Amino acid sequence: xxxxxxxxxxxxxxxxxxxxxxxxxxxxxxxxxxxxxxxxxxxxxxxxxxxxxxxxxxxxxxxxxxxxxxxxxxxxxxxxxxxxxxxxxxxxxxxxxxxxxxxxxxxxxxxxxxxxxxxxxxxxxxxxxxxxxxxxxxxxxxxxxxxxxxxxxxxxxxxxxxxxxxxxxxxxxxxxxxxxxxxxxxxxxxxxxxxxxxxxxxxxxxxxxxxxxxxxxxxxxxxxxxxxxxxxxxxxxxxxxxxxxxxxxxxxxxxxxxxxxxxxxxxxxxxxxxxxxxxxxxxxxxxxxxxxxxxxxxxxxxxxxxxxxxxxxxxxxxxxxxxxxxxxxxxxxxxxxxxxxxxxxxxxxxxxxxxxxxxxxxxxxxxxxxxxxxxxxxxxxxxxxxxxxxxxxxxxxxxxxxxxxxxxxxxxxxxxxxxxxxxxxxxxxxxxxxxxxxxxxxxxxxxxxxxxxxxxxxxxxxxxxxxxxxxxxxxxxxxxxxxxxxxxxxxxxxxxxxxxxxxxxxxxxxxxxxxxxxxxxxxxxxxxxxxxxxxxxxxxxxxxxxxxxxxxxxxxxxxxxx
Amino acid sequence: xxxxxxxxxxxxxxxxxxxxxxxxxxxxxxxxxxxxxxxxxxxxxxxxxxxxxxxxxxxxxxxxxxxxxxxxxxxxxxxxxxxxxxxxxxxxxxxxxxxxxxxxxxxxxxxxxxxxxxxxxxxxxxxxxxxxxxxxxxxxxxxxxxxxxxxxxxxxxxxxxxxxxxxxxxxxxxxxxxxxxxxxxxxxxxxxxxxxxxxxxxxxxxxxxxxxxxxxxxxxxxxxxxxxxxxxxxxxxxxxxxxxxxxxxxxxxxxxxxxxxxxxxxxxxxxxxxxxxxxxxxxxxxxxxxxxxxxxxxxx
Numbered sequence: 085x086x087x088x089x090x091x092x093x094x095x096x097x098x099x100x101x102x103x104x105x106x107x108x109x110x111x112x113x114x115x116x117x118x119x120x121x122x123x124x125x126x127x128x129x130x131x132x133x134x135x136x137x138x139x140x141x142x143x144x145x146x147x148x149x150x151x152x153x154x155x156x157x158x159x160x161x162x163x164x165x166x167x168x169x170x171x172x173x174x175x176x177x178x179x180x181x182x183x184x185x186x187x188x189x190x191x192x193x194x195x196x197x198x199x200x201x202x203x204x205x206x207x208x209x210x211x212x213x214x215x216x217x218x219x220x221x222x223x224x225x226x227x228x229x230x231x232x233x234x235x236x237x238x239x240x241x242x243x244x245x246x247x248x249x250x251x252x253x254x255x256x257x258x259x260x261x262x263x264x265x266x267x268x269x270x271x272x273x274x275x276x277x278x279x280x281x282x283x284x285x286x287x288x289x290x291x292x293x294x295x296x297x298x299x300x301x302x303x304x305x306x307x308x309x310x311x312x313x314x315x316x317x318x319x320x321x322x323x324x325x326x327x328x329x330x331x332x333x334x335x336x337x338x339x340x341x342x343x344x345x346x347x348x349x350x351x352x353x354x355x356x357x358x359x360x361x362x363x364x365x366x367x368x369x370x371x372x373x374x375x376x377x378x379x380x381x382x383x384x385x386x387x388x389x390x391x392x393x394x395x396x397x398x399x400x401x402x403x404x405x406x407x408x409x410x411x412x413x414x415x416x417x418x419x420x421x422x423x424x425x426x427x428x429x430x431x432x433x434x435x436x437x438x439x440x441x442x443x444x445x446x447x448x449x450x451x452x453x454x455x456x457x458x459x460x461x462x463x464x465x466x467x468x469x470x471x472x473x474x475x476x477x478x479x480x481x482x483x484x485x486x487x488x489x490x491x492x493x494x495x496x497x498x499x500x501x502x503x504x505x506x507x508x509x510x511x512x513x514x515x516x517x518x519x520x521x522x523x524x525x526x527x528x529x530x531x532x533x534x535x536x537x538x539x540x541x542x543x544x545x546x547x548x549x550x551x552x553x554x555x556x557x558x559x560x561x562x563x564x565x566x567x568x569x570x571x572x573x574x575x576x577x578x579x580x581x582x583x584x585x586x587x588x589x590x591x592x593x594x595x596x597x598x599x600x601x602x603x604x605x606x607x608x609x610x611x612x613x614x615x616x617x618x619x620x621x622x623x624x625x626x627x628x629x630x631x632x633x634x635x636x637x638x639x640x641x642x643x644x645x646x
Numbered sequence: 647x648x649x650x651x652x653x654x655x656x657x658x659x660x661x662x663x664x665x666x667x668x669x670x671x672x673x674x675x676x677x678x679x680x681x682x683x684x685x686x687x688x689x690x691x692x693x694x695x696x697x698x699x700x701x702x703x704x705x706x707x708x709x710x711x712x713x714x715x716x717x718x719x720x721x722x723x724x725x726x727x728x729x730x731x732x733x734x735x736x737x738x739x740x741x742x743x744x745x746x747x748x749x750x751x752x753x754x755x756x757x758x759x760x761x762x763x764x765x766x767x768x769x770x771x772x773x774x775x776x777x778x779x780x781x782x783x784x785x786x787x788x789x790x791x792x793x794x795x796x797x798x799x800x801x802x803x804x805x806x807x808x809x810x811x812x813x814x815x816x817x818x819x820x821x822x823x824x825x826x827x828x829x830x831x832x833x834x835x836x837x838x839x840x841x842x843x844x845x846x847x848x849x850x851x852x853x854x855x856x857x858x859x860x861x862x863x864x865x866x867x868x869x870x871x872x873x874x875x876x877x878x879x880x881x882x883x884x885x886x887x888x889x890x891x892x893x894x895x896x897x898x899x900x901x902x903x904x905x906x907x908x909x910x911x912x913x914x915x916x917x918x919x920x921x922x923x924x925x926x927x928x929x930x931x932x933x934x935x936x937x938x939x940x941x942x943x944x945x946x
Contacts, residue, residue, distance in 0.1 A: 443720070446846060450722065471930050481917060486885075486906050486928045589935065592855055592915065596841035 166270040168580050169502055170240075171516055172196065172255055173281025174205065176546045177248065179240075179255065181265065182284055184579050186504035186514045190268075192261040195245045196277075197253040202608035204253075205518065206591065207500055207584060208233040208275040209599040210240075211479075215266060217241065227254075229262035233275050234593045234601065236615040240265075240275070247543070253611020272461070272479070272599070274582065276500055279607065280520055281548035284502075287515040287556060291565045292501060293462070295510065295577045317576045321459045328455040332448040339438070339445035346431070346438035353431035356424040363413070363420035370406065370413035377403035457482070461503070461580035464570060465600040466563055468496050469589040473566060475573055479597050482573050490562040498586040498604065499556045503577050511577050517552040518586075518604060559585050695744060695869065698796040701754050703942050705741040706869045708807070711816030712736070715809050716889055717924035718821050722845060727887045728924040733818050734806045736896045742803060742811045743941035745860035745871050746776035746879060747788065760791025768936050774859040776877045776939045782907040782931035785880045785940040792942060803943040804898040805883040805926075808910045812874070812923045814867035824922040825874060826866040831918050835863055836875030842917035857914050857937075874921045877939040878909035885928035906930060913937035 167189065169182040174196055181190040196203035210231045217230035217239075230241040233255075242263070243256030250256075255277075257265065276282075295317065381399040384391065460478035466487055467474070474484040489496070498518035503511035563585065574581075586602050593601035593612070603609060694707035716731040717724045749772030755761035765779035780788075785802060792800040803811065814826045824844070825831045833840035833851030837858045840851035861871040884904035886892070892899055906928040912921030915937055920927070929938075 446722075447720075449846075470935050471933050486930065488905075492930070492932075590915075595839060595853070596917075 165506075166268050167265075167273055168504065169284065169500075169514075169516070170273060170275045171282060171284070172203075172275065172277045173546075173548060174203065174249070174277065174279050175543070176281040176548065177543050178281060178548075179257065180281075180283070180548070181268075182504075182514075184504060184506065186284060186286070186502075186512065188284070190261070190265065192257055192265070193245055193247075194240075195243065195247075195251050195256040196249045197251050197611045198249045200610045201252040201614060202610040203238065203249075203251070203255060203277055204603045204609040204612050205277050205279050205607040206601065206603035207498075207518075207586075208238070208277065208593075208601055210269055210271050210273045210275060211235060211598050213266065213269070213271060228259060229257075229266040231266065231269060231273075234612075234615070235595065235598065236593060236612065238611055238615070253615070272580065274500065274502065274580075274599070276516055276518075278516070278518055279604075281546065282516050282518075282520065282551050283548045284514045284516050285551040285553050287501065287513050287551075287553055289513070289557060289560045291560045291563065291567075292513045292583065293464070293503075293565075293567070293570060293574075293577045293581065295575065318459065318578060321455075321576060325452070325455040325459050328448070328452040332445070332452040335441075335448040336445045339441040342434075342441040343438045346434035349427070349431040349434040353424070353427040356420070356427035360417075360420040360424040363417040367410070367413040367417045370410040374403065374406040374410045377406040458574060458576075459578075461578040461582070462570070462574040463582050463584070463599050464565075465584045465590070465602070466565070466586070467589050468492065468585075468587045474590070474600065475570060476599060477574065479599055483569065485566065485569060487566065488564045495587050496559040496562065496585055497552070497555050498588065498602065499551075499559055499584070501556070501583040501585075503579055503581040505579050511579055511581070515551050515553060515556045517555060519552070520549040521552055521555065696741075698798050698944075701751065702792065702796060703747060703751055704744040705942075705944065706744045707739050707741050707946065708736070708811055708868055709816060710736050710739050711810075712818045713810050713813060713815060714818050714820055714822060715806055715924075717824070717922065720821070721824055721922070721924065723919035723922070724924065725926070727926055728889075730889055731820065732889055732892065732894055734810065734894050734896055736807075736810065739946050740807060740896075741944045741946055742807065742868075742870060743943065744865075744869065746877055746939050746941045747785075748772075748774050748860055749777050750774065752777040752780070752788065755788050755791050758791060758795070760794070761787045763787070763934075765934065768856070770856045774861075775857050776860050776872070778857060778877055778936050778939050779934045780880075780939060781934045782880045782929075784934070788940075789942055793944075798944050800942055800944045802880060802882040802940060804896060805881045805908050805910070806893070806896040806898075807943060808873075808879065808881045809923055810896070811868055811870055812866070812911065814870070814873075822923070824924070825918075826923065827874070831874055831921060836872070836912075836921060837862065837914045838875040838912055838916050838918060838921055839914075842919075844918035844922075848918075854914060873911055874923075875912050875916070876914055877911075877937055878913045878927055878935075879911050880938065880940040881908050881910055883908050885926070904931065909938055 165184050167181045167183050168186075170179055171182075172179045172194060177194050177196065179190075179192045179194045180188050181192075183189045210233060212230075212232040212235075214230045214232075215228065217227045227239065227241040227243070230239045232239045238253050238255075240255040240257060240262070242259035243251065243254070245256055245258060377399065381396070381403050384395045384399040387395075457477045457480060463476045465474045465476075466472075466489075468489055471487060471489060471492060472484055473487040475482045500516050500518075501513050502516075503513055505511040565583075584600055584602060588602050588605060591601040591603040593603070603612065695704055696707075697704050712733055712735040714731050715734045717728040718731060719729065721728075749765075749767060752761065752765065753772060756764055761784065763780065763784045765777060765784075767775060768778065789800045789802060792798075812826060813822055815822065823829050827835050830843070830845040830848040831838075832849055833853070837854055839853045841853050843850055857876055860876070862876075863871060865871045866873055882898040882900075884899050884901040885906035885908050886899060907930075909927040909929060910925070912918070912925065919925070929935075
């Protein structure tokens, strides 16, 4: 995908035009109707902070994906050359978008969370995109060009921009810019929300990951002997992935074929066992009959009254016949025994074979999944709080382990290093610091002092501060990045790969289908506080064998709902 | 005379009343036991469980026996540091905490001036919640205090003891299942991020996003609760990235100045791959995090 570079002046003009036109509120329903459901809440009247719901506008989302949409429609992590980074300045109420080469291609005014619903400063990524999203908690909660950055419900989307922070935690954009951005981005774009607007700075450091193209070619050679001439490591990785996927398919087909054979053999063994039981029964019957006949003969011989040669003869004949039948039954039983044994052995062998084939299939499937994962950018997070590094690739946790940080009591600051460029050349790194002075959380001027009196123009006249490269360098100097462990996971550093260094730990928002989410403690987090992530409802929860454990502490499911 | 007459009339009534009261109390305790049994899955009573003081952690005796420690190379999602597998033999039984150490027990240590650190509870409550935000060094203070208070040799579990206790089996076979629950685990069996699954055919479930009261789930075969999930548990050993040369008698791996200690079992915000019985989490002994606590042990 190619990008048109938009001069800043043009984008600013566009944005201003968007504000002037307004975005056409769809806020038609009476407020009382929208909030009527709170009246019947088991928690009684919503006094205090809940009064602020009256200011609610339909452009904000409060919920996680509803059951119907859930994550089923989620576009998986992808990378098609779209923008890699968005920086949202809370003080300037401005978003800056950087393309895959690290060029700023778009700037837009935004409206972030108002007092009590503050959009949290931190590190996020786009986890879901929906062009026609409707907030699931409020009817008529129409949020066009929604790009979700937390599963609990913070998003960037089109909305009204009054010139100051006015949302309930989301990042509102003018509708034309929201649409343009929506068309450009991929799930996976990094979104940094900073208190004081910061610009990306070029950066390099020996600790930043480097590609190991030689290893890629080495790993490709067995499957593709001509790869020595291939120039693009990403192409190599992709061809490895597709060959592993077809291998896995073959192995899986084989496993199900072997399984079918095993099932047939097991059925054979079962019917042989049944035949054996029948043979045993008829053998027992023949045995009993012979014994009866012998008794009858003896009775005929010894009987005082009815002892006749005819009777004796008859009894003798019967006994002979019974003896013959027993011999026949015995032969049949021996055959059935041999058959049953052979069939059972065959079934056992086939079952072992099927299990082995299924294990092989699982392993091939794992290898295919891993090969596919290797075509995606890697994210590494180093936390001073947990003194640990974490690795994700394509939103999947891959690996984590301890890390050594010099002077672990001293703050590092929070930095996001992003790899820019394209896959077949050496990537270039850029850095955005969370604060102007990396280690210090003291703002030049508190955001509160600038709001809400300062109107849009005045805010946008605030200059963004360059990222703190000195702090970034000293932070990286103090960390021993486990290069070897990371290169085991990824040989190629693809554009969009990133390294995050922070004093913080992982936010609770980090989870399945997310990149690392890091939220700055000590900053207002109203938007997260009002969005308790609703746990997925499962039938077993509450009704399961553990006697409704989950219900009692909160007195009902409603706890999570608000 | 009159008093005697009154007593004669009242006595049977009193007796009946007392008998009635006993009956009610008995029924209540039965109901409570049944309720508890339902919740925790303790069908039978605790096996060889004991307490060394009224508010000491409840202990369960682990049998003498042997097992294969570590994971086979074929185990899904395994790390190289989980091998090589080796047979570990426990010549004598030992006792392990039935539950993770709770906030109530920790706070008693603080009140008793045995523990200096007062950990925060992330606003999830104290009481029966497992203690969190405690370091390996903090945990050592706790077991030291408990040993002094009871006169019994309280300590942390060794890494081998922990894995033996978690697997809950005395069979020394090479391919033990990854979890005490079998080839996979689900969120009705342990507290972890149920959005993630382990193995083919496993089911997603609830992610509770916080610790749960200890003993919220069925115990394993050795009668221990929450060996998988809820909080990471500090053990005594110093981390080395291989079991090569590690002791086979269940004793701890020690180092003169240990940089990394081991935690086991996974936690409320982790995915099941890291809840496996063999998974090893290593961290510096001073780190305090919101998903790490510990359980106690004592030699018999």
